[in-house]
Structure formats: structure tokens, C-alpha cells
Amino acid sequence: MDKVSQYERVFKRFDENGDGKISPAELRQCIEAIGDEKLSEKDAEAAVTILDSDGDGLVGFDDFVKFVEGVKEEDKVNDLKEAFKLYDMDGSGCITPRSLKRMLSRLGDSRSINECQLMISKFDLDGDGKISFDEFRVMML
Structure with a gap:
């Protein structure tokens, strides 16, 4: 249906x-x-x-x-906010290469800081080297 x-x-x-x-x-x-x-x-x-x-x-x-x-x-956005918080470990309001590396390590995927910077650069719309919630939302939806 x-x-x-x-x-x-x-x-x-x-x-x-x-x-x-x-x-x-x-x-x-x-x-x-x-x-x-x-x-x-x-x-x-x-x-x-x-x-x-x-x-x-x-x-x-x-x-x-x-x-x-x-x-x-609204439910999707709330779910995304919860997921974003997992990566934003220091509460800075963004995903940094360091926080991405820590989260990926917890998930069993070991990456270097350089690899994390490259991953972030693909979705970093404003070029600040970090992923904001709005950028994360664009990436996930």
C-alpha cells in the first residue's frame, strides 16, 4: 500500500x-x-x-x-539532530576531523586525521573545515 x-x-x-x-x-x-x-x-x-x-x-x-x-x-530532523550529537562529541556544534576520527574508531573504522579531513571536505559547503548541522542535514537528506 x-x-x-x-x-x-x-x-x-x-x-x-x-x-x-x-x-x-x-x-x-x-x-x-x-x-x-x-x-x-x-x-x-x-x-x-x-x-x-x-x-x-x-x-x-x-x-x-x-x-x-x-x-x-520534523521527526527526520529530530533523528538527524540525535545522530549529529554522536559525532559532535565536544559540543562545539560541528563535526571536526578529530571528532569524526573518534566516532569512526568507536564504530570499528580506523581513519587518519587526513582521511577525516578529506571526508569532511566533500560536504563542507562553507569551506571552514568542519561540518555544521545544516551541512550534515544536506549530506544525510
Whole structure:
């Protein structure tokens, strides 16, 4: 089953009356049915307002997909931040040849400082000899 089919299935579960839109009331019912969480009417209306791109007070399928994809992108960025921290051992906010060498050694891949400098230079977009989080993100995505 592809992503769009999965999204459609979930969307249809929220869209109880089948009109192709999710209302605040439908959002509340679905959230309560899925888990122990209760969503107030005010919070449901606020959520729909945020997600509603055409201003009709309802969430269409395209709005729903954008929201789900946005959440997934945020999860990816959080995962990348965790991975980046493994290489940024000294907390400097960047991966240096020395920190890359240490991490690779921990992973059983022994490299020289020169080899690590060469590896970094391939992804060092600003030429400072280090990999920032933004450069790491470009490299990984």
C-alpha cells in the first residue's frame, strides 16, 4: 500500500460523514476514539484553523497530507539532530576531523586525521573545515 492510500484510509476515518473534509467535531471524535486524550471544542477549532489552507473552516485531504508530511519531516530532523550529537562529541556544534576520527574508531573504522579531513571536505559547503548541522542535514537528506 503506497503512502497516499494510507493517508486516504486515515483521512476517511476522521471524515465520518464522508464529505471529503474534516470538521472540528469530527477531529474531536476521532482523537477521542483513537486514545485516552480528550480534545476540547476550542482546541479542535484551533487545530482545524491552523491546518485549513482555503479558509472554509474544514481540513481537506491536501491539508491533511501536508500536516502528516510536516510531522514526518520534523521527526527526520529530530533523528538527524540525535545522530549529529554522536559525532559532535565536544559540543562545539560541528563535526571536526578529530571528532569524526573518534566516532569512526568507536564504530570499528580506523581513519587518519587526513582521511577525516578529506571526508569532511566533500560536504563542507562553507569551506571552514568542519561540518555544521545544516551541512550534515544536506549530506544525510
